[in-house]
Each structure stands twice: as structure tokens, then as C-alpha cells.
Amino acid sequence: MDRQRITQASVNIPMAPFLNKHKPWVSVICTCYNHAQFVQESLRSVINQTYPNVELIVIDNASSDGSVAAITSFCAQYPSTRFIQNTVNRGLCRAFNQGLSLAIGEYIIDLSADDIMLPQRVARQVEQFISLPAYYGVVFSNATYIDARGEFLRHHHPVRPDGRTTERVPTGDVFQEVLTRYFINTPTMMMRHNMLTALGGYDETLAYEDFDFWVRSSRTHRYAYIDEVLTQKRLLSSSQSQHVLRVDNPLLESTWRVCQKAYDLCQTADEYKALASRIRQFIRKCFYAEQYELAARFGRLLGHIEPIGLPSRVILLLCRIHLPVNGVYRRYRLATK
Numbered sequence: 001m002d003r004q005r006i007t008q009a010s011v012n013i014p015m016a017p018f019l020n021k022h023k024p025w026v027s028v029i030c031t032c033y034n035h036a037q038f039v040q041e042s043l044r045s046v047i048n049q050t051y052p053n054v055e056l057i058v059i060d061n062a063s064s065d066g067s068v069a070a071i072t073s074f075c076a077q078y079p080s081t082r083f084i085q086n087t088v089n090r091g092l093c094r095a096f097n098q099g100l101s102l103a104i105g106e107y108i109i110d111l112s113a114d115d116i117m118l119p120q121r122v123a124r125q126v127e128q129f130i131s132l133p134a135y136y137g138v139v140f141s142n143a144t145y146i147d148a149r150g151e152f153l154r155h156h157h158p159v160r161p162d163g164r165t166t167e168r169v170p171t172g173d174v175f176q177e178v179l180t181r182y183f184i185n186t187p188t189m190m191m192r193h194n195m196l197t198a199l200g201g202y203d204e205t206l207a208y209e210d211f212d213f214w215v216r217s218s219r220t221h222r223y224a225y226i227d228e229v230l231t232q233k234r235l236l237s238s239s240q241s242q243h244v245l246r247v248d249n250p251l252l253e254s255t256w257r258v259c260q261k262a263y264d265l266c267q268t269a270d271e272y273k274a275l276a277s278r279i280r281q282f283i284r285k286c287f288y289a290e291q292y293e294l295a296a297r298f299g300r301l302l303g304h305i306e307p308i309g310l311p312s313r314v315i316l317l318l319c320r321i322h323l324p325v326n327g328v329y330r331r332y333r334l335a336t337k
Contacts, residue, residue: 024130026122026190027055027105031095032113036066037148038234039113043074043081046111051122057082057099058113062089067113093202093209100193100201108191110209114234115187116146121230125190128226137195137221141230142169143185148236155229156185169225178214179262179274184223186210188231195221205257207250212258219265247290255282256297263301276305280312292319 028046032039046056058081060068068085075081084098096110107129111117125139132139142165145153157165170177177183186209199216202209259279266272279302286295299316302308308316 023051023053024106024126025053025055025104026051026107026109026126027057027099027103027193028109028111028117028122029096029099029103030056030058030111030113031061031092031099032058032063032067032071033061033089033092034063034065034067035113036063036070037114039067039070040074041150042111042113042116043071043078045117045119047078048119049117049122050119051126053105054122055082055103055105056080057084057102059084059095059099060086061092061095062086091204091207093206094204096209097201097204100196103193106193108193108196110187110189110191112187112234114236116232116234118230118232122190124226124228124230128224129190129192132222132224135222136224137192137217138223139190139226140184140223141188141226141228143188143231143233144229145235146232148234150232150234153235156188156233157183159229163229164227169227170223171225172222173218174223175215175218175265176268176271176274178211178218179266179271179278184210184214185231185233187233191217192221206254208254211255212261215258215262215265249289252282252286252289252291252294256294256301259298259301263304272305276302279305280309283312283315287315287319287323288325290322290324292322295319 030039030042030046035042043056043058046054056078058071058075060071060083071083071085075083082102084095084102086095086098090098100108107126109117109122121141125141128139129136142159143156145156147153155165157167157169159165170183195217198220199213203212206212259275259282262275263272266275279298283295283298283302286292286298295316296319299308299312302312
């Protein structure tokens with residue numbers, strides 16, 4: 001049976017004296033699955049924010065390691081934390097929506113239990129939101145990638161010695177840009193609650209959230225970028241993004257469904273062109289992952305936008321003969337890392 005347990009030890013505790021009722025509330029929804037090694041550090045990064053009005057909601061998605069014990073211990077120290085313990089793994093999107101249904105904040109942050117928010121993050125993003133018109137729905141920033149030990153790996157956007165990025169980061173109307181390439185570091189986003197509600201939250205039928213959210217939200221709202229590192233994102237071998245080329249991964253199926261949505265939302269020739277370019281990339285990924293029938297579906301969608309070029313036609317032909325390339329390609333990727 002699909003059950004959950006919700007705990008909140010702070011129903012009647014008095015409001016801390018430093019809270020400012022005139023500042024908008026921010027709800028941080030932290031989703032955890034087998035992050036026992038990292039979850040307390042992630043949660044402490046929320047508690048350590050310089051901004052006063054932060055609500056913390058934690059959802060454990062039926063972890064099989066010591067995550068629940070770690071979260072329970074944290075909640076004993078910080079009893080205002082709201083903790084939802086799922087007895088079955090409901091998937092990332094549905095778990096986030098559980099938290100969203102409880103959130104009181106005007107702004108929402110989706111935090112993975114292995115990532116870390118720097119102390120000034122919430123304050124800087126709320127400050128930015130307050131300065132923007134209501135049609136801005138997302139504020140995001142730069143980030144650093146860290147490994148399992150917390151060691152620095154690289155910046156999401158490369159930076160100069162003064163910490164400013166060396167490249168142009170799209171802002172404002174980014175719909176065409178999100179079709180073209182990956183430039184938003186997902187855990188850096190702060191989102192308007194009313195925008196998420198209008199969108200119906202994350203699409204629970206998908207295996208992941210970000211590409212779909214970007215497509216749907218950027219059609220109706222603007223995005224703003226803060227050129228600072230405000231989040232540390234942990235890169236782990238178990239991360240979902242590391243499995244996109246596995247034969248049995250569900251990510252490409254979800255991506256095809258998002259591309260269908262994007263096709264329906266495109267309005268200009270340039271937007272269709274951007275989507276076509278992205279679809280050609282996904283055809284190649286389907287080929288490498290040996291998801292041949294899915295590659296054919298991407299091909300049919302591409303054909304609705306433009307005549308299929310020779311490179312894509314060749315790949316689609318190879319898909320028809322089920323060439324077993326996945327093992328070779330994964331060994332190649334490992335050798336070139």
C-alpha cells in the first residue's frame with residue numbers, strides 16, 4: 001500500500017524573535033532517496049540561511065539506507081521541520097508535489113538532499129524577485145560542482161578571477177534557449193509558488209522534472225539570472241543524469257514526451273528550428289542507448305518540423321537493424337573521461 005507519514009514536532013512552538021513578518025516566506029522542499037551520507041549537511045545549509053523566513057519540508061522517498069534516521073535526528077534538533085516519510089518510492093516529481101501541497105512560501109526551492117545552499121542564497125534571490133515584475137517566475141544562479149567528499153570540481157558557468165561568469169547566460173524570455181541547450185543549473189532555481197500552482201506542479205508521469213518545467217514555465221514567465229555562486233551541486237555516480245545512456249533508463253521516454261509538449265508550444269520558425277536541433281541530439285542518444293523504437297518516434301516528430309537530414313536518416317536506419325552499440329559506446333565514454 002502506498003502510504004506516507006507526516007511529522008511536525010513544532011505545531012505550537014512560538015515564532016523565533018528574529019523572524020520578520022514583512023518579508024515573504026520561502027519554502028524549501030528537500031527530497032531524499034538514499035542520501036544518508038549527505039542529507040544532514042544539506043538540511044543544515046537551509047537552517048543556516050541569513051534570510052529569516054524559511055520553511056523547510058523534507059520528503060524521504062522510501063530510502064533503504066540510514067536517511068530516515070539522519071532526518072529524524074535533524075528534526076529533533078530543529079522541530080519546525082516538516083517531515084514526510086513515504087513507505088514506497090513515489091518518484092521525484094510526485095515527492096516534490098507532496099511538499100508543494102504543504103508549502104506556505106511565496107517562493108519555492110527544490111533542493112536535493114545531497115546539494116548545499118550557500119548562506120546568502122535565499123536572501124539574494126528574494127531580493128532579486130522583489131525588484132522584478134510579477135511575470136518573472138524563476139530566479140537562478142551559477143553553481144559549483146562538488147564530489148562526494150565536498151571537493152570542488154568545476155563551475156557550472158566558467159568564471160573570471162572576480163567570480164563573474166565568462167559567458168552570456170540567457171535571461172528574460174528563455175523559451176527558445178531552453179529548447180536549444182542546457183544552461184540552467186536546476187538546484188539553483190527559486191520559483192514563484194503561484195506559477196508552480198498554475199502549472200499543476202511537476203508532471204508526475206515523467207521520470208525527471210527540469211526540462212519539462214523549463215519548457216512549460218518559460219512559455220508564460222520570464223527568468224532572471226544572478227551572476228554569483230549560490231549553490232553547490234554534488235556530482236555522484238548514482239545521480240540520475242549519469243544514467244541517460246543506459247539501455248533500461250526511462251529518461252529518454254520522458255524527454256520524448258516533453259518534446260511533444262514543446263512542439264505544441266512553439267510559435268516561431270526559430271523556436272521550431274531550436275527544437276529540431278535538440279531532437280536530433282536525442283535521436284543519437286536513443287541510438288547509443290539502444291532504444292530504437294523511441295528513436296523512430298523522435299524521428300517522426302522531427303519530420304513534422306523539417307525534412308530529415310542525411311546524418312539523422314543514417315542513424316534512424318541503423319536503429320532499424322538494432323546495431324548493438326551501447327556497450328561499445330559506454331566503454332568509449334569511460335576511456336575518454
